[in-house]
Amino acid sequence: MRTFIFGFILFLCVILLSFIMICNSSAMEIVSESLEYFGEEKKIIAIGDVYMSDITFDLKAQKVIYYENTGDIEAYGDLYYNDDEITAWAEEGKLNRDKKTGFLKNALLHIKKQEIWIKASEIERLSEIKYKAKKATFSTCEPEPDTSQPWCFTGEFVDLVIDETLTSKITTFKVKDVPVLFSPVFWGPAGGTKKSGFLPLKFGNSNTRGVRLSPAYYLVIDSNKDATFYLDYFSKIGVGKGIEYRYLDFDTKGMWYGYHIKDKKLNKEFIELRGIHLQKIKGVDFLADLNYVNKNNFYREYGDVRSASNTYLFKEFGKDLSARYDRFLQSSVEVSVPGVQSRFYLLGQGFKDLKEGGISPPLKAELGYVVYPYSIGQFNINFNTSLAEFYKKNGLKGQRFEIGPQISHSMGDSVKLTQSLVLKEIFYNLDKTSPYEDTSHREMIQYNAKSFIRFYKSGQDLTHLIEPFVEGVFVGVNGKPPILKDAEVIDDTALLRTGIFNKLNFRNFSLQARIVQVYDFRAKNGWDKLYPILVEGRVSFWKINFGFDTYQNISKRRIERFNSDISFSPDETTSLSLSERYTRDGSLSPAYIWSTTLRDQYKYKEKEGGVKTYALTIAKKLSERWHFTTNLNYDAKGKELRDSSLNIKYTQSCWAANIAITRRPVEIQGKKTSEFSFLVIFELKGLGPIRVYERSGSS
Numbered sequence: 165m166r167t168f169i170f171g172f173i174l175f176l177c178v179i180l181l182s183f184i185m186i187c188n189s190s191a192m193e194i195v196s197e198s199l200e201y202f203g204e205e206k207k208i209i210a211i212g213d214v215y216m217s218d219i220t221f222d223l224k225a226q227k228v229i230y231y232e233n234t235g236d237i238e239a240y241g242d243l244y245y246n247d248d249e250i251t252a253w254a255e256e257g258k259l260n261r262d263k264k265t266g267f268l269k270n271a272l273l274h275i276k277k278q279e280i281w282i283k284a285s286e287i288e289r290l291s292e293i294k295y296k297a298k299k300a301t302f303s304t305c306e307p308e309p310d311t312s313q314p315w316c317f318t319g320e321f322v323d324l325v326i327d328e329t330l331t332s333k334i335t336t337f338k339v340k341d342v343p344v345l346f347s348p349v350f351w352g353p354a355g356g357t358k359k360s361g362f363l364p365l366k367f368g369n370s371n372t373r374g375v376r377l378s379p380a381y382y383l384v385i386d387s388n389k390d391a392t393f394y395l396d397y398f399s400k401i402g403v404g405k406g407i408e409y410r411y412l413d414f415d416t417k418g419m420w421y422g423y424h425i426k427d428k429k430l431n432k433e434f435i436e437l438r439g440i441h442l443q444k445i446k447g448v449d450f451l452a453d454l455n456y457v458n459k460n461n462f463y464r465e466y467g468d469v470r471s472a473s474n475t476y477l478f479k480e481f482g483k484d485l486s487a488r489y490d491r492f493l494q495s496s497v498e499v500s501v502p503g504v505q506s507r508f509y510l511l512g513q514g515f516k517d518l519k520e521g522g523i524s525p526p527l528k529a530e531l532g533y534v535v536y537p538y539s540i541g542q543f544n545i546n547f548n549t550s551l552a553e554f555y556k557k558n559g560l561k562g563q564r565f566e567i568g569p570q571i572s573h574s575m576g577d578s579v580k581l582t583q584s585l586v587l588k589e590i591f592y593n594l595d596k597t598s599p600y601e602d603t604s605h606r607e608m609i610q611y612n613a614k615s616f617i618r619f620y621k622s623g624q625d626l627t628h629l630i631e632p633f634v635e636g637v638f639v640g641v642n643g644k645p646p647i648l649k650d651a652e653v654i655d656d657t658a659l660l661r662t663g664i665f666n667k668l669n670f671r672n673f674s675l676q677a678r679i680v681q682v683y684d685f686r687a688k689n690g691w692d693k694l695y696p697i698l699v700e701g702r703v704s705f706w707k708i709n710f711g712f713d714t715y716q717n718i719s720k721r722r723i724e725r726f727n728s729d730i731s732f733s734p735d736e737t738t739s740l741s742l743s744e745r746y747t748r749d750g751s752l753s754p755a756y757i758w759s760t761t762l763r764d765q766y767k768y769k770e771k772e773g774g775v776k777t778y779a780l781t782i783a784k785k786l787s788e789r790w791h792f793t794t795n796l797n798y799d800a801k802g803k804e805l806r807d808s809s810l811n812i813k814y815t816q817s818c819w820a821a822n823i824a825i826t827r828r829p830v831e832i833q834g835k836k837t838s839e840f841s842f843l844v845i846f847e848l849k850g851l852g853p854i855r856v857y858e859r860s861g862s863s
Contacts, residue, residue: 193217194230206232214239221247221261235262243268249292249326250275264292272307273297277326279304279818279849284322293326302330304849305818312341314819315848317350329360360384374400378469388412394423396469401429404469415444420454425466434462449500455493460518491519506535526556528648537572544572554594554648562594564648583613588651603643608651610639610760627669635661637760644763657761658685663698677701682757689766692717695757696724707733715751724751737785742778749774776800789815804829805838820847 197212208230210216216223216230216237226241236258239245243254249264254271268287273295275282284300302324303316319332330350337345360383377397384390394406404425411418420439427434434457441452457463493516500509509532517524532550539545552564572584588608616633639657647653663680682695696715703710712728729743750771756762778798785791791813797806809826823844830839 192230194228196228208232218261221245223259225256235260237261243271249277250289252287254287259289265289274306275324275326280324280330281305281307282322282324283307293328295322295324297322297324300332302332303818305816313338314816315339319350372400373398396425401425401427404466417442418452423466427465430465432459434459434466436462436466447502449498449502451496451498451500453494453496453498455495456516457493457518460520460522463518491522492517492525505538506533508533524556525648526554526560529553542573542575546570552648560594560596560646562592564594565591566649566651568651578619579615579617581613581615583611586610586612590645590651592645594646597646600646601644603645606641606643606645606652608639608641608654610637610654610657612637625671627667629665629667631665633661633663633665637661639760647763653762655761655763655765656686659683659760660685673703673705675701675703684761686761687766691766692719694719696752715754715757722748724748737791739781739783741781744779745775745777747772747775774801777806818849822847 194208194210194214194216196210196214198210200209201207202209208228210228210230212226214223214225214228216225216228222245223237223239224242224244225239227239229238230236237260238256238258239254240256243252243257245252245254245257245259245266247264251274252268252271254268257266257268257271259266266289268289270285271283271287273282273284273287274280275295280302281304282295282297282300282302284297286298287300288296290296297319298321300320300322301313301316301318302322303313305313305315307313316338317332318336318338320334321332323329323331332350333348335347335350336343337347360381375398379395381393382390383393389409389411391410392408394404394408396404396406398404402425404423406421406423408421409419418439418441420441421437423434423436425434426432437454437456439452439454441450443450459465495514497512498509500507509530511528511530511532513528513530515525515527530550530552532548535545535547537544537546547569549567550565552566553562554564555561566588567590568586568588570584570586572582574580574582586609588606588610590606590608592604592606594602612635614633614635616631619628619630621628637657637659639654641654641656645652660683661680663678665676665678667676668674678698678700680698684691684693684695687693696717698713698715700713701711708730710728710730712726714726715724717724723746725748726746727744729741731739731741733739750773753772756765776799778800780796781794783791783793792811794808794810796808798804799806805827807826807828809824811825812823814821821844824842826841828839830837
């Protein structure tokens with residue numbers, strides 16, 4: 165009996181040792197109810213609650229066939245697979261442990277890096293980053309048993325490249341299993357880097373433009389070049405086409421945008437071209453800046469639909485791509501050659517007046533030399549000179565030569581004085597200057613000075629800052645030639661500004677105030693030499709902030725302007741603010757009150773109409789998923805509601821929905837009415853915003 169037991173134990177040890185040797189040879193662990201090894205084929209067949217693992221993956225199934233030489237694995241019944249890149253559940257599958265390839269049948273696949281979930285009848289893993297699927301459903305929402313996903317796409321054939329693109333053919337977008345959108349082909353991003361593909365669609369309806377459909381396609385041309393193609397279909401007015409091209413290199417960068425639409429309702433063609441190109445060529449800087457529209461009212465008609473992005477180039481050079489524009493569109497070409505603390509430049513400029521019936525300034529070609537500020541003792545000196553040629557068909561022509569040295573000086577610490585002196589000598593040789601003076605020269609001298617004293621006290625519970633200041637602006641000029649540059653806009657000026665700034669900070673309370681008074685020595689034609697006094701204040705305590713600013717006309721004993729706002733935040737989830745704006749009818753524009761005198765300022769005193777408006781803003785986070793913001797604006801003078809809006813947002817782990825309702829007063833064919841718009845935007849995790857429904861109308 166003992167011999168039998170000893171022999172049986174020895175037999176088990178041999179079997180176990182053989183199994184350990186097999187496992188160690190492949191660094192593989194296999195646990196199952198039954199296990200059979202075929203030495204000639206180097207094949208292992210495991211049956212019954214199979215668990216298979218090495219340092220790179222874990223696998224579970226009811227039956228597994230493992231081929232040692234090739235690393236191929238066949239798994240059947242309740243397949244579960246997990247590695248650093250994916251987790252998969254399937255009916256059955258074939259995998260290769262070394263190549264990270266495989267084929268899964270009736271499977272659910274979770275790609276961890278992008279949080280993408282794919283459910284398909286067949287999923288093929290071509291490499292660690294490439295996948296193909298048939299009859300697939302994909303989303304970034306984790307599927308739950310017996311529950312439809314918040315959103316998903318279904319596609320007959322899906323190709324996925326991690327950190328590249330996701331492509332699907334015959335695709336339907338569903339919300340809670342309800343079909344919402346259909347597309348024969350869908351491209352989407354599958355990572356954080358730039359990818360080509362269609363951008364979110366825009367759908368809308370308008371009483372003036374009709375039904376709107378606006379697809380856009382983003383194309384990655386290279387790592388430093390990309391483009392966007394826009395299409396705007398309006399059922400009542402026609403089709404708009406746009407293209408935007410961007411590029412960036414070591415010595416070159418730029419952006420160009422073009423848009424065209426033929427408005428069949430107005431029977432007019434509208435064209436817009438905008439762009440910037442900057443380049444360095446052997447130390448020489450080249451700049452091209454184009455801004456053009458063929459119709460003065462382009463931005464009034466189509467400023468709200470244009471789609472150009474506000475990139476770094478437009479921000480850097482102050483281009484505003486919204487519907488708010490200056491009166492003149494300016495296009496320039498400049499070549500600049502740097503020197504020692506200086507530069508030479510050759511500049512060409514053209515202008516377009518957007519005012520209806522306005523007259524555009526003449527074309528300009530200018531050669532100039534600029535010396536950057538350099539120090540001589542306590543003084544900073546800079547200098548510029550330019551020679552310009554102006555031309556306009558049947559209009560002003562001729563030359564302008566300018567010399568403009570400038571010297572500035574600063575001194576002091578607690579008592580500080582800064583001052584600058586600018587001299588300009590301008591010579592003209594112009595034709596057809598009417599209605600302006602035909603002058604041969606203009607001289608200008610401008611002196612600016614500011615002095616302030618700083619008193620500062622700091623304690624454990626209090627800091628106190630007081631800064632009284634006085635500032636003067638004095639300009640002397642002669643002649644009134646045509647306005648060709650900023651220097652021609654300025655007129656004789658003698659302004660003295662004085663005031664005081666005071667700031668108190670306690671532990672739970674802060675107060676700051678500023679008072680400024682301006683005296684105009686050369687005011688005439690009914691102007692008051694003593695300008696309205698500016699008083700500003702702000703108080704913060706507990707959870708309340710209050711601020712105001714007002715212009716008080718002392719000589720006429722009346723308020724010219726009074727603006728105020730108060731906000732209250734009882735907690736981190738709630739914010740309430742109320743503001744009002746009041747401007748007396750006929751009050752002077754602040755542009756005249758606080759700047760150097762402009763030509764004919766006293767003669768054509770620009771006044772503003774009365775304004776009296778109130779605004780209420782409420783923001784509330786109702787829960788982790790719900791929050792809303794509402795804004796109401798009321799015109800007390802016109803006794804009407806101005807631009808107002810309500811925004812509601814609902815957030816889930818893999819998606820969010822925004823509902824925006826807006827109202828604004830408009831004028832259609834001379835009749836005042838109100839335009840309402842309703843917008844729904846879905847923000848899908850991993851894919852960005854998709855504009856699902858937009859509607860606007862008038863009442």
